[in-house]
Amino acid sequence: MSRSLVTGPTAGIGLAFAQQLAARGDDLVLVARDAARLEALAGELRTAHGVEVEVLRADLADRAQLRTVEERLGDLQRPVDLLVNNAGFGLKGRFLDNDVDAETEMLDVLVTAVMRMTHAALRPMVARGSGGVINVSSVASFLPRGSYSAAKAYVNRLGEWAAAEYGPQGVTVTTLCPGFVRTEFHARMDVSQDSAPDWLWLDADDLVRQALADHARGRALSIPSVRYKAIAGAARLVPTPVLQRFQSLGRK
Numbered sequence: 001m002s003r004s005l006v007t008g009p010t011a012g013i014g015l016a017f018a019q020q021l022a023a024r025g026d027d028l029v030l031v032a033r034d035a036a037r038l039e040a041l042a043g044e045l046r047t048a049h050g051v052e053v054e055v056l057r058a059d060l061a062d063r064a065q066l067r068t069v070e071e072r073l074g075d076l077q078r079p080v081d082l083l084v085n086n087a088g089f090g091l092k093g094r095f096l097d098n099d100v101d102a103e104t105e106m107l108d109v110l111v112t113a114v115m116r117m118t119h120a121a122l123r124p125m126v127a128r129g130s131g132g133v134i135n136v137s138s139v140a141s142f143l144p145r146g147s148y149s150a151a152k153a154y155v156n157r158l159g160e161w162a163a164a165e166y167g168p169q170g171v172t173v174t175t176l177c178p179g180f181v182r183t184e185f186h187a188r189m190d191v192s193q194d195s196a197p198d199w200l201w202l203d204a205d206d207l208v209r210q211a212l213a214d215h216a217r218g219r220a221l222s223i224p225s226v227r228y229k230a231i232a233g234a235a236r237l238v239p240t241p242v243l244q245r246f247q248s249l250g251r252k
Contacts, residue, residue, distance in 0.1 A: 002025070005073060012204050030054070038055045089110055125170075125171045131171045156221075174211065
């Protein structure tokens, strides 16, 4: 029996991961700030799929609470076979429009927490010669979109290196780079779905299905849909000043 730990599982991409992993028979450890939503989801998954579901309430921007998740990942008696670093954090405004403490909190969640949990998970996985990590990044990582894209670029580089470093030791590290996805993420930032063309929006269930398939194939990078593969490829060739003209997408 495999066990997967998913951060940010109560909505959107994280919920799709939790549901699909439970459907394939994985026991789960669910990590989020909202204890009530965690418990409700855990109950639904236990009933629907007959799997064991642990609930771990933690604010990943809080170093002490993050440490409890790290300790759970390092528990050799109850090993985690797959870590899904999915917890999101976004700010609607541009860099100087945001409070610097909010910017710092975003980096705590998107960079520090991802690095520390990946570190905590990899040690026992490498020791036993098996396991996997899926880090949820973004197509924004290929674009100049302020500190959010910078944070996601870090996730890409971390994943790219870790996949090459630990793949030969039996651990698969996959970086998932979705684009705009129909979830609560943008609504929580007060961003409407008409802030980007309809054809850019993805379905969370579809992209998670593709991500799990890519991970099973041992792929280091998963970019869902042909259109986002094309955008990511083009972004490497187009000059930064040109790309900056599209910064308003997803901000209105």
